[in-house]
Amino acid sequence: MEQQLDEQAGALLAQRLAERGISCALNAGVERVTPQAVLLSDGREIPAARVVMATGVRPNITLAQSAGLACQRGIIVNRRLATAVPGVSAIGECCEIDGQTFGLVAPCMQQADVLAARLADNGGEDFHWQDSGTRLKVTGIDLFSAGRIQATPEDESWCSLDPVTGHYRRLLVRHGQLAGVLLFGDCASAATFTDLLHTTQPAQAGWIFDQFTTQPSAAGTQTMTKPTLALVGHGMVGHHFLEQCVSRNLHQQYQIVVFGEERYAAYDRVHLSEYFAGRSADSLSLVAGDFFAEHGIELRLSQAVTGIDIESRVIRDAEGHELHWDKLVLATGSYPFVPPIPGNDLPDCFVYRTLDDLDAIAARAKTATRGVVIGGGLLGLEAANALRQLGLSTAVVEFAPNLMAVQLDNGGAAMLREKIVELGVGVHTSKATTAITPMADGLMLNFADGSSLETDMVVFSAGIRPQDALARSAGIRLGERGGIAVDNQCRTSAADIYAIGECALWDNKIYGLVAPGYQMARVAAGVLAGEACAFTGADMSTKLKLLGVDVASFGDAQGRTAGSQSYQWIHGPEQVYKKIVVSADGKQLLGGVLVGDASDYATLLQMMLNEIALPSRPESLILPALEGSAPKALGVAALPDSAQICSCHNVSKGDICQAVSAGASSIGAIKSCTKAATGCGGCSALVKQVMEYQLAQQGVEVKKDICEHFPYSRQEIYHLVRVNRIHTFEQLIQRYGHGDGCEICKPLVGSVLASCWNEYLLKPAHLPLQDTNDRYFANIQKDGTYSIVPRMPAGEVTPDGLIAIGHIAKRYALYSKITGGQRIDLFGARLEQLPDIWRELLAAGFETGHAYGKSLRTVKSCVGSTWCRYGVQDSTGLAVTLEHRYKGLRAPHKIKMAVSGCTRECAEAQSKDVG
Numbered sequence: 029m030e031q032q033l034d035e036q037a038g039a040l041l042a043q044r045l046a047e048r049g050i051s052c053a054l055n056a057g058v059e060r061v062t063p064q065a066v067l068l069s070d071g072r073e074i075p076a077a078r079v080v081m082a083t084g085v086r087p088n089i090t091l092a093q094s095a096g097l098a099c100q101r102g103i104i105v106n107r108r109l110a111t112a113v114p115g116v117s118a119i120g121e122c123c124e125i126d127g128q129t130f131g132l133v134a135p136c137m138q139q140a141d142v143l144a145a146r147l148a149d150n151g152g153e154d155f156h157w158q159d160s161g162t163r164l165k166v167t168g169i170d171l172f173s174a175g176r177i178q179a180t181p182e183d184e185s186w187c188s189l190d191p192v193t194g195h196y197r198r199l200l201v202r203h204g205q206l207a208g209v210l211l212f213g214d215c216a217s218a219a220t221f222t223d224l225l226h227t228t229q230p231a232q233a234g235w236i237f238d239q240f241t242t243q244p245s246a247a248g249t250q251t252m253t254k255p256t257l258a259l260v261g262h263g264m265v266g267h268h269f270l271e272q273c274v275s276r277n278l279h280q281q282y283q284i285v286v287f288g289e290e291r292y293a294a295y296d297r298v299h300l301s302e303y304f305a306g307r308s309a310d311s312l313s314l315v316a317g318d319f320f321a322e323h324g325i326e327l328r329l330s331q332a333v334t335g336i337d338i339e340s341r342v343i344r345d346a347e348g349h350e351l352h353w354d355k356l357v358l359a360t361g362s363y364p365f366v367p368p369i370p371g372n373d374l375p376d377c378f379v380y381r382t383l384d385d386l387d388a389i390a391a392r393a394k395t396a397t398r399g400v401v402i403g404g405g406l407l408g409l410e411a412a413n414a415l416r417q418l419g420l421s422t423a424v425v426e427f428a429p430n431l432m433a434v435q436l437d438n439g440g441a442a443m444l445r446e447k448i449v450e451l452g453v454g455v456h457t458s459k460a461t462t463a464i465t466p467m468a469d470g471l472m473l474n475f476a477d478g479s480s481l482e483t484d485m486v487v488f489s490a491g492i493r494p495q496d497a498l499a500r501s502a503g504i505r506l507g508e509r510g511g512i513a514v515d516n517q518c519r520t521s522a523a524d525i526y527a528i529g530e531c532a533l534w535d536n537k538i539y540g541l542v543a544p545g546y547q548m549a550r551v552a553a554g555v556l557a558g559e560a561c562a563f564t565g566a567d568m569s570t571k572l573k574l575l576g577v578d579v580a581s582f583g584d585a586q587g588r589t590a591g592s593q594s595y596q597w598i599h600g601p602e603q604v605y606k607k608i609v610v611s612a613d614g615k616q617l618l619g620g621v622l623v624g625d626a627s628d629y630a631t632l633l634q635m636m637l638n639e640i641a642l643p644s645r646p647e648s649l650i651l652p653a654l655e656g657s658a659p660k661a662l663g664v665a666a667l668p669d670s671a672q673i674c675s676c677h678n679v680s681k682g683d684i685c686q687a688v689s690a691g692a693s694s695i696g697a698i699k700s701c702t703k704a705a706t707g708c709g710g711c712s713a714l715v716k717q718v719m720e721y722q723l724a725q726q727g728v729e730v731k732k733d734i735c736e737h738f739p740y741s742r743q744e745i746y747h748l749v750r751v752n753r754i755h756t757f758e759q760l761i762q763r764y765g766h767g768d769g770c771e772i773c774k775p776l777v778g779s780v781l782a783s784c785w786n787e788y789l790l791k792p793a794h795l796p797l798q799d800t801n802d803r804y805f806a807n808i809q810k811d812g813t814y815s816i817v818p819r820m821p822a823g824e825v826t827p828d829g830l831i832a833i834g835h836i837a838k839r840y841a842l843y844s845k846i847t848g849g850q851r852i853d854l855f856g857a858r859l860e861q862l863p864d865i866w867r868e869l870l871a872a873g874f875e876t877g878h879a880y881g882k883s884l885r886t887v888k889s890c891v892g893s894t895w896c897r898y899g900v901q902d903s904t905g906l907a908v909t910l911e912h913r914y915k916g917l918r919a920p921h922k923i924k925m926a927v928s929g930c931t932r933e934c935a936e937a938q939s940k941d942v943g
């Protein structure tokens with residue numbers, strides 16, 4: 029930047045850039061660029077996978093030259109922007125005036141004004157550019173230069189350098205007058221100096237000090253004096269901490285620098301497994317829009333911090349770059365524990381924590397058929413589900429006698445095991461793996477009891493350990509079994525260093541859930557902002573769907589409280605297990621377990637958390653409601669205002685009621701003003717109930733709006749579409765809605781449009797509105813796989829057709845079943861298999877049977893007079909005609925038809941929609 033800076037400012041800039049991890053090779057001519065490196069003329073070699081050329085610009089004069097216009101460096105024009113050829117002008121970066129070209133937007137704009145005035149015969153003035161200086165921000169460092177930069181022998185040079193702040197100021201004075209200004213770091217006086225440059229006032233020595241800044245700099249201006257807040261770890265909790273900082277304006281008080289070891293910015297690890305069900309890394313991202321640019325926060329991805337120097341307040345990254353910090357927050361999360369078993373590092377052994385882990389698992393699964401998960405806890409079962417979705421025959425190996433030993437009691441674990449085994453997942457409990465040995469065609473797991481298990485790949489999910497290596501090497505106090513010890517304010521043993529999330533140990537506890545981590549993030553941000561706040565522990569209740577089975581555990585699920593009593597309800601045929609633990613006096617709920625049906629979870633959890641008095645017969649809380657009895661639901665009315673409804677974002681019933689009183693009357697509005705139900709989403713139903721309760725309290729009629737984008741009910745949307753002849757979602761939202769739409773209104777409008785106009789569903793205008801089933805021509809099932817039903821009008825199928833279906837079912841290992849509508853359903857196809865399966869079905873002459881759509885499904889029939897002794901008419905022929913005529917017809921609901929050929933009614937036509 030020698031055009032703008034002198035030697036001293038240049039050196040300061042290079043130093044600051046080096047602190048930010050950018051090194052500058054000066055006096056370095058580039059000899060050659062290779063795919064791996066940049067070779068310098070002095071023999072140095074800089075390794076580089078990417079090279080960006082920024083070696084200046086040249087006015088674009090090709091056209092002008094070919095037209096014979098006079099050009100030197102630029103197209104030569106006079107001060108009225110006219111070339112020598114009448115009628116031809118030139119403005120902007122391509123033109124040259126008195127030997128000068130212009131590379132900044134301001135003079136080019138002024139040229140445009142001058143030319144426009146001339147062409148409009150408005151007279152106007154000649155172009156004269158008065159340099160008002162260049163103000164730049166180079167990676168967060170403020171620079172300003174105006175007038176002369178390079179001093180000549182006749183110039184005097186007045187300088188000041190503040191060694192503490194690093195601010196530098198140099199004034200060039202010629203014949204007693206200011207001729208050039210250079211400011212580095214603090215540019216608050218730039219405007220004053222620009223004015224002084226254009227006066228004849230004699231220069232004063234005092235100008236090199238800060239005599240112009242009479243006001244303290246306004247909040248929000250970026251100056252080099254801001255202290256640095258460094259955050260190590262950009263995971264879920266780290267990012268929540270940044271959001272909390274922004275909400276408290278801490279990004280304006282601090283220069284915030286974030287280090288993330290992964291190549292992705294923070295993403296939703298809780299919903300990581302959805303990546304296997306087709307969710308993209310982008311859609312899992314937690315970073316909204318231009319969050320970092322908008323708030324001036326610096327994010328350094330793929331940069332692990334490797335050292336903390338507490339004395340000199342510096343952190344060091346893997347490449348040796350250092351950053352000075354004033355406050356340091358560690359949010360390094362945890363890492364998967366891999367038991368020390370010989371063979372645990374074989375290439376076919378994986379862990380399940382990051383997007384990169386999932387990519388590696390998916391890549392290996394392509395050529396594998398068997399997978400084993402070591403660990404039968406919550407995450408192990410989630411990993412097992414993933415392997416199953418990838419098409420592997422899957423087994424879970426657990427050291428303890430029970431699955432999910434932390435959360436479930438014996439009864440709950442037994443029921444869960446039964447359900448999981450039924451899904452085809454092998455469960456091996458009380459198995460200590462002693463070694464993993466490679467074999468010719470896979471791996472062998474050897475167990476302590478002498479048994480063994482063969483597999484192609486292993487996923488370890490045997491628990492997590494706090495990622496505390498950094499803190500350990502810096503001498504920060506850890507717990508006996510690891511974890512960075514923090515107090516109620518999330519402060520570690522080192523001054524100005526905080527720890528939050530899964531790496532932090534509070535009261536000797538590590539919380540492996542996201543909600544407590546979010547609470548810590550709020551506390552740490554609050555403490556930095558000077559608020560009085562404290563982390564006082566968190567509830568570890570969990571509700572999940574594991575391998576399609578609802579499982580919930582809360583409070584003292586194992587009944588360990590002295591004197592506690594428990595009630596259990598087991599519905600064998602439906603495989604439902606429910607248990608509650610109550611206090612010795614039977615008045616308080618202490619905990620519980622729900623397997624197979626967790627619909628009572630929200631109610632029970634609130635009763636426990638708010639210490640609501642139990643009914644005289646507590647068992648009624650888990651027993652099925654008998655006909656005629658009062659509803660057992662607790663009802664939101666009974667909850668105190670302090671009841672925490674959303675634990676991820678710490679939103680209470682009172683907060684939601686307040687938001688409603690302040691005008692929020694839809695779930696969308698509640699979400700955006702309180703953030704409730706935007707974390708793990710487990711509280712969505714309860715949030716809606718509280719909102720509706722409060723609206724009813726205020727005497728407000730609860731709106732039937734379909735969502736926040738359309739202030740209409742479904743019925744009203746239908747009328748609008750029909751009466752106004754609206755044919756696309758775009759037209760509808762432009763005229764009657766707002767925003768971009770969501771997953772509620774899009775499929776709804778798609779269905780209404782299809783019912784009204786029956787246009788081709790996969791037209792580009794309609795495609796984004798359709799449910800996944802309509803897009804994939806298959807029906808998503810509860811385990812995430814799909815089922816496929818080829819159309820068979822009236823149940824007719826040729827032997828070749830049957831053979832083709834049989835081959836396909838065999839090739840893709842699909843479960844096949846005859847449906848009630850006389851067709852064959854093929855179950856268990858994975859998303860990525862669907863295009864191949866459909867290609868083969870189409871080649872065999874089949875088309876989709878719309879077994880998923882709100883459309884005509886099938887026209888069932890008996891064989892009619894063609895074959896049957898009693899048949900009086902050709903029922904099959906009519907059914908085939910009807911099915912072909914109405915297939916693809918869309919409606920608000922699915923339609924089934926049937927034709928019977930006599931009064932015996934073998935096709936059950938009278939119980940169909942049309943018979």
Ligand SMILES: Cc1cc2nc3c(=O)[nH]c(=O)nc-3n(C[C@H](O)[C@H](O)[C@H](O)COP(=O)(O)OP(=O)(O)OC[C@H]3O[C@@H](n4cnc5c(N)ncnc54)[C@H](O)[C@@H]3O)c2cc1C
Nearest residue numbers: 261263264265289297298332333360361529530540541542
């Ligand atoms: C498959 C799966 C399912 C889950 N399901 C649930 C659930 O249903 N409910 C629930 O509450 N919780 C669930 N969790 C747990 C939840 O994801 C964690 O509690 C949460 O992610 C913790 O956030 P964190 O920011 O503390 O750690 P993380 O999200 O792990 O983030 C820490 C980040 O710091 C980075 N890092 C570490 N060291 C360094 C370093 N030296 N320099 C730079 N960066 C570093 C790491 O690479 C990582 O990106 C699940 C976790 C997994 C893996």
